[in-house]
Amino acid sequence: MSKQLLKGNEAFAEAAIRAGCEGFFGYPITPSTEFLEYMAKRMPELGRAFVQAESEVAAINMVYGAACTGKRVMTASSSPGISLMMEGISYLAGTEVPAVIVNVMRGGPGLGNIAPAQGDYYQMVKGGGHGDYFPIVLAPASVQEAINIMGVAFDLADKYRAVVHMIVDGNMGQMMEPAELPPMRELPKKPPNWAVTGAKGRKPNFLSSIYIDPVEQEVTNLRLLKRWLEIEKNEVRFAESGLEDAEIAVVGFGTSGRVASSAIRTAREEGIKVGLLRPITLAPFPEKRLEEISKQVRRILVVEMNSGMMLDDVNRVVQGRVPVEFYGRMGGITPLPDEILDEIRRVATNRMPVNGDARQQWITRLEKIVGGQA
Amino acid sequence: MTTLHQINHQIVYQRPESLSDTNTHYCPGCTHGVAHRLVAEVLDEMGIREKTIGVAPVGCSVFAYKYFNMDFVEAAHGRAPAMATGVKRVLPQNTVYTYQGDGDLASIGMAEIMHVAARGENITVIFINNAIYGMTGGQMAPTTLPGMKTTSSPLGRDVELSGFPIRMSEMLATMDGAGYIARGSLHDAKHIRKAKKAIRIAFETQERGLGFSMVELLSSCPTNWKITPNEALDFIAEQMVPVFPLGEFKTNPELAKLRV
Ligand SMILES: Cc1ncc(C[n+]2csc(CCOP(=O)(O)OP(=O)(O)O)c2C)c(N)n1
Numbered sequence: 357m358s359k360q361l362l363k364g365n366e367a368f369a370e371a372a373i374r375a376g377c378e379g380f381f382g383y384p385i386t387p388s389t390e391f392l393e394y395m396a397k398r399m400p401e402l403g404r405a406f407v408q409a410e411s412e413v414a415a416i417n418m419v420y421g422a423a424c425t426g427k428r429v430m431t432a433s434s435s436p437g438i439s440l441m442m443e444g445i446s447y448l449a450g451t452e453v454p455a456v457i458v459n460v461m462r463g464g465p466g467l468g469n470i471a472p473a474q475g476d477y478y479q480m481v482k483g484g485g486h487g488d489y490f491p492i493v494l495a496p497a498s499v500q501e502a503i504n505i506m507g508v509a510f511d512l513a514d515k516y517r518a519v520v521h522m523i524v525d526g527n528m529g530q531m532m533e534p535a536e537l538p539p540m541r542e543l544p545k546k547p548p549n550w551a552v553t554g555a556k557g558r559k560p561n562f563l564s565s566i567y568i569d570p571v572e573q574e575v576t577n578l579r580l581l582k583r584w585l586e587i588e589k590n591e592v593r594f595a596e597s598g599l600e601d602a603e604i605a606v607v608g609f610g611t612s613g614r615v616a617s618s619a620i621r622t623a624r625e626e627g628i629k630v631g632l633l634r635p636i637t638l639a640p641f642p643e644k645r646l647e648e649i650s651k652q653v654r655r656i657l658v659v660e661m662n663s664g665m666m667l668d669d670v671n672r673v674v675q676g677r678v679p680v681e682f683y684g685r686m687g688g689i690t691p692l693p694d695e696i697l698d699e700i701r702r703v704a705t706n707r708m709p710v711n712g713d714a715r716q717q718w719i720t721r722l723e724k725i726v727g728g729q730a
Numbered sequence: 731m732t733t734l735h736q737i738n739h740q741i742v743y744q745r746p747e748s749l750s751d752t753n754t755h756y757c758p759g760c761t762h763g764v765a766h767r768l769v770a771e772v773l774d775e776m777g778i779r780e781k782t783i784g785v786a787p788v789g790c791s792v793f794a795y796k797y798f799n800m801d802f803v804e805a806a807h808g809r810a811p812a813m814a815t816g817v818k819r820v821l822p823q824n825t826v827y828t829y830q831g832d833g834d835l836a837s838i839g840m841a842e843i844m845h846v847a848a849r850g851e852n853i854t855v856i857f858i859n860n861a862i863y864g865m866t867g868g869q870m871a872p873t874t875l876p877g878m879k880t881t882s883s884p885l886g887r888d889v890e891l892s893g894f895p896i897r898m899s900e901m902l903a904t905m906d907g908a909g910y911i912a913r914g915s916l917h918d919a920k921h922i923r924k925a926k927k928a929i930r931i932a933f934e935t936q937e938r939g940l941g942f943s944m945v946e947l948l949s950s951c952p953t954n955w956k957i958t959p960n961e962a963l964d965f966i967a968e969q970m971v972p973v974f975p976l977g978e979f980k981t982n983p984e985l986a987k988l989r990v
Contacts, residue, residue: 379820405819409812410845417809417842421785421816424803429820447806552801552817554781554824562795564786564804 359534364499364524365390365432367535368458371506372430373398374540377456379405379429381418383437386470387526388460391432405429412437416444416457423453424563426551428510432458434526435476436467438484445519446485449580450565454513456506458522460529463688471688472526474610477665480521481638488577490584491519492591493639497614499533505636507538512591514548516583523638525661527611527690593636594645598624602631604704605649607670608659609635611690616659619696628704638666643673650674657703659696660684664715681706682714684722695725746770748779750799759952759959761916762790762858766797768926769829769856772933773800782825783817785810789831790864808839811846814853825936827854833863836872836896843898850907850941854932857898857944859913860951861970868954872896875973880954895973899946903979909941911980915948917966921976928978930990940982948974 380395399406409415422429463469496502513520567573608616613634748770786794788807795802805813810828818826863869869882877886914925932943950962
């Protein structure tokens with residue numbers, strides 16, 4: 357198949373269909389709406405399920421019900437909608453049924469705005485719903501990468517009977533890029549043996565997240581934790597460039613990672629030895645690779661479109677071996693390559709230790725920029 | 731001498747296949763068990779147990795999946811109609827029903843129940859109206875009668891402060907997507923027989939693809955009403971029925987031909 361010019365949200369939706377998605381349940385919200393609109397047209401054409409639910413609360417519970425039948429099902433929404441889905445996400449995780457949830461993130465908190473942001477990092481990566489559970493979080497950085505990872509998302513969800521989040525920011529949902537779609541996968545002939553399908557000629561199956569006896573609940577928590585440790589061992593994904601001889605490492609995911617990579621190209625032309633680590637799985641986090649890098653480079657710069665959330669995970673892994681600096685934009689603002697280039701130049705010549713929270717120094721720099729804009 | 735073994739037995743009453751061989755946790759005098767049995771008998775008589783998927787609520791019937799002998803899922807509080815929608819849309823050939831209490835259905839799950847009916851989703855809802863939150867220990871429900879004492883309306887439900895009971899069947903009957911809506915009661919044998927008939931029609935509605943169906947059942951909760959089981963049955967007849975009139979509120983004309 358050849359490359360076509362594809363709009364992010366529509367491409368992700370088609371990729372999900374080709375990965376075998378048989379049910380989509382959603383509610384409109386910018387900047388993810390085209391996902392739902394595409395599904396509204398395409399799913400009935402294929403005889404697959406589509407419902408525009410009355411709310412995100414209902415949508416995720418439709419996903420929950422459909423997931424219990426063992427079919428590949430999903431929803432897509434954007435930050436405030438994902439907040440409403442958190443109840444259902446926790447139930448999905450507690451019931452150990454697979455589902456894929458796409459969050460096309462926007463500026464917040466609250467109603468915020470519809471501009472691209474990465475402020476849902478904590479909510480998505482650290483769980484977000486109640487109770488002890490661990491979602492897998494994928495953060496692609498281009499339309500093509502997201503298309504490719506959609507199939508991976510469904511495979512991982514099935515393999516681990518887990519909730520898989522794919523998070524992108526509004527830029528990626530809205531932009532058009534040349535990309536290639538995979539062929540249509542064949543649908544499975546038989547449901548998994550745990551699925552509810554009607555107890556014909558077998559004992560009934562029941563799926564629930566209730567474990568009234570704390571002993572049973574703890575056993576379940578332990579099972580989930582052990583499965584998670586397995587995931588941490590097997591499923592880490594990241595992209596990197598220019599790290600072989602790097603003295604400075606930039607760490608960024610999704611769009612901020614992508615913007616950083618173009619800044620890094622220019623910095624390299626200027627002779628700065630800088631490379632990029634771009635986590636593709638935010639959970640599990642590429643800890644081993646980052647640890648290696650932290651033993652090689654002189655300084656690390658974390659770039660995000662939030663107030664420094666992944667920064668905490670980077671610090672946790674780096675453990676003060678080298679100074680970790682931060683540059684972020686918030687509120688729906690995407691950093692420009694030049695902004696990150698300036699940061700790389702600054703970091704490359706900075707020999708001072710980072711005293712206290714890297715955010716303190718960043719805030720001072722950011723206030724100058726924001727002040728200039730106001 | 732004839733021994734007991736030589737007598738020809740004719741079984742006149744036994745556990746329906748659709749019920750599991752287990753004891754329930756329901757309190758003495760609670761009618762959840764009666765409602766379970768009616769649903770099970772209907773599913774047996776229609777021969778659809780093996781293709782039926784139930785959706786349990788959060789409430790006293792949270793363990794319904796243990797008591798019914800069929801595939802079951804367990805919803806979040808109030809979300810059973812959404813969950814049932816998900817199941818039904820990907821398995822349209824299966825029979826799907828929810829079993830919900832009044833807090834579950836008429837309070838936290840109000841949006842889900844209204845929209846499942848509006849969509850004309852081909853599912854059946856068994857709605858247990860006991861005018862109280864049973865599982866959490868007897869708080870006021872959206873169906874609590876004016877003046878009725880609960881732990882969260884200790885002086886009796888004051889309509890000035892906490893409004894009026896909600897009549898779900900009447901409201902849902904206004905939905906074009908609804909094929910069958912009825913309210914029955916479980917307070918005596920005569921009404922239990924009628925309730926079973928309504929449950930049969932509701933499942934027949936689903937089997938015929940005639941849209942959303944619901945049977946509301948006025949039920950007892952002696953424990954939280956703080957009266958004896960017998961008094962509780964009288965309470966239904968004397969206090970609840972006047973507020974929640976019995977009958978069929980919506981019947982798709984196709985169902986009129988049905989003899990059950
Ligand atoms: C989100 C959420 N809120 C509150 C509860 C606590 N809760 C459990 S059951 C229940 C009320 C159930 O009452 P009803 O639906 O009338 O059923 P009954 O127990 O009377 O059969 C409540 C409030 C919960 N489990 N989940």
